[in-house]
Amino acid sequence: MDYQVHTLANGIRILFKHSPSTITHCCFVVNAGSRDEPEQKEGLAHFIEHLVFKETEKRSTSQILNRLELVGADLNAYTTKEYTCIHASLLKQHLERTIDLFEDILFHSTFPEDEMEKERGVILDEIASYLDQPEEAIQDDFEELLFKDHPIGKNILGTPETVSAFDKADIKNFMAATYNTSEMVFGVFGDYDLNKLIKLFEKYFGWIPANNAVKTRIAPIANAGKELILHKPISQTHCITGSSAYPSKHEKRYGLLLLNNLLGGMGMSSRLNLEIREKHGIAYTIESNYTSFSDTGIFSIYFGTDTEKADKAMRLVNKELKKLRDNKLGTLQLQQAKQKFIGQIALAEENRMSLIIGMSKSLLDFGEVDSLEQIFAKINAVTADELLDISNEIFDVSSMTTLLFEPKE
Numbered sequence: 001m002d003y004q005v006h007t008l009a010n011g012i013r014i015l016f017k018h019s020p021s022t023i024t025h026c027c028f029v030v031n032a033g034s035r036d037e038p039e040q041k042e043g044l045a046h047f048i049e050h051l052v053f054k055e056t057e058k059r060s061t062s063q064i065l066n067r068l069e070l071v072g073a074d075l076n077a078y079t080t081k082e083y084t085c086i087h088a089s090l091l092k093q094h095l096e097r098t099i100d101l102f103e104d105i106l107f108h109s110t111f112p113e114d115e116m117e118k119e120r121g122v123i124l125d126e127i128a129s130y131l132d133q134p135e136e137a138i139q140d141d142f143e144e145l146l147f148k149d150h151p152i153g154k155n156i157l158g159t160p161e162t163v164s165a166f167d168k169a170d171i172k173n174f175m176a177a178t179y180n181t182s183e184m185v186f187g188v189f190g191d192y193d194l195n196k197l198i199k200l201f202e203k204y205f206g207w208i209p210a211n212n213a214v215k216t217r218i219a220p221i222a223n224a225g226k227e228l229i230l231h232k233p234i235s236q237t238h239c240i241t242g243s244s245a246y247p248s249k250h251e252k253r254y255g256l257l258l259l260n261n262l263l264g265g266m267g268m269s270s271r272l273n274l275e276i277r278e279k280h281g282i283a284y285t286i287e288s289n290y291t292s293f294s295d296t297g298i299f300s301i302y303f304g305t306d307t308e309k310a311d312k313a314m315r316l317v318n319k320e321l322k323k324l325r326d327n328k329l330g331t332l333q334l335q336q337a338k339q340k341f342i343g344q345i346a347l348a349e350e351n352r353m354s355l356i357i358g359m360s361k362s363l364l365d366f367g368e369v370d371s372l373e374q375i376f377a378k379i380n381a382v383t384a385d386e387l388l389d390i391s392n393e394i395f396d397v398s399s400m401t402t403l404l405f406e407p408k409e
Contacts, residue, residue: 025353033083054119240301249294
């Protein structure tokens with residue numbers, strides 16, 4: 001994967017990947033997320049992400065929102081446990097307009113009280129809406145159960161109590177403490193000359209003072225082997241079971257990614273989908289997920305089903321996990337699993353916005369970006385013996401944490 005990186009004097013990096021297209025995709029990724037929030041300030045990183053689209057020193061809210069939409073561009077943002085990301089897709093001739101806007105909202109936002117109150121209400125509605133979706137809410141509750149009392153287990157949206165209490169000082173303090181300029185990457189995927197790009201970035205971002213704030217992230221200890229049943233005003237049982245897993249730099253990460261895809265990843269041919277949905281017809285949705293963070297990870301399996309079928313579904317899940325713990329994959333099974341996973345990764349690269357965001361995060365995490373060939377080589381290097389070891393380490397049912405949402409009587 002050919003890409004180029006230029007570092008400004010303040011530490012902000014520009015990551016550029018050339019593409020002969022009239023469409024440009026760009027993103028600004030900051031290595032600061034919800035896990036970096038102080039105690040009792042849960043939801044602050046997400047609150048800031050909302051507020052940067054409000055007033056700045058030179059633009060009103062409507063001017064910010066119209067700046068790119070008037071030229072047909074798409075502007076959006078999101079917050080995760082470890083990142084804040086602003087991104088835009090646009091016609092290539094509007095890149096300077098986009099760079100100007102990103103610099104303005106990230107470094108000149110004024111966070112006026114009236115806009116804070118409006119967004120407070122919007123986020124409180126977002127929290128309420130989320131709670132009405134059990135298949136979404138159970139994911140957050142599971143992470144809180146797994147990493148109890150640790151910031152990485154807290155809900156990204158925060159709580160009504162914390163969101164209601166934020167003030168401008170909280171915003172300023174959080175940004176000063178976490179928005180380290182050497183942990184910022186502006187990614188561009190488009191048809192440009194690198195030297196001209198560098199001049200643009202020097203013009204808009206070169207003046208920004210370096211911020212060398214050092215974050216203290218403490219690795220969480222999983223609350224292993226717990227089970228919790230909560231009764232909700234719902235019609236089905238929702239279940240999520242899982243455990244802590246490997247962090248993003250762990251040597252076994254690609255093995256677990258491969259196993260996760262085989263077990264319950266994308267497509268209809270995963271083992272869990274074939275067994276529980278196709279063969280027994282007892283769950284509309286069943287999937288597994290593996291998410292890695294800088295110092296830990298989460299592996300989980302989720303399904304929703306009629307309450308009377310939940311026990312059977314769980315038995316079938318455990319049966320599939322036992323197969324992977326007890327039986328080494330055969331040569332053909334392993335090769336097919338690798339081909340499927342590699343094909344899915346290659347197809348995902350066609351989503352160019354996801355690609356440039358992923359490259360930017362990789363630069364933040366690893367200081368480099370692997371090419372597709374390097375990624376495929378790591379997947380192909382995984383052996384059946386390694387997968388068996390990983391299965392016995394991660395898929396140990398006795399150490400898994402389980403959360404169930406059951407209908408109220």
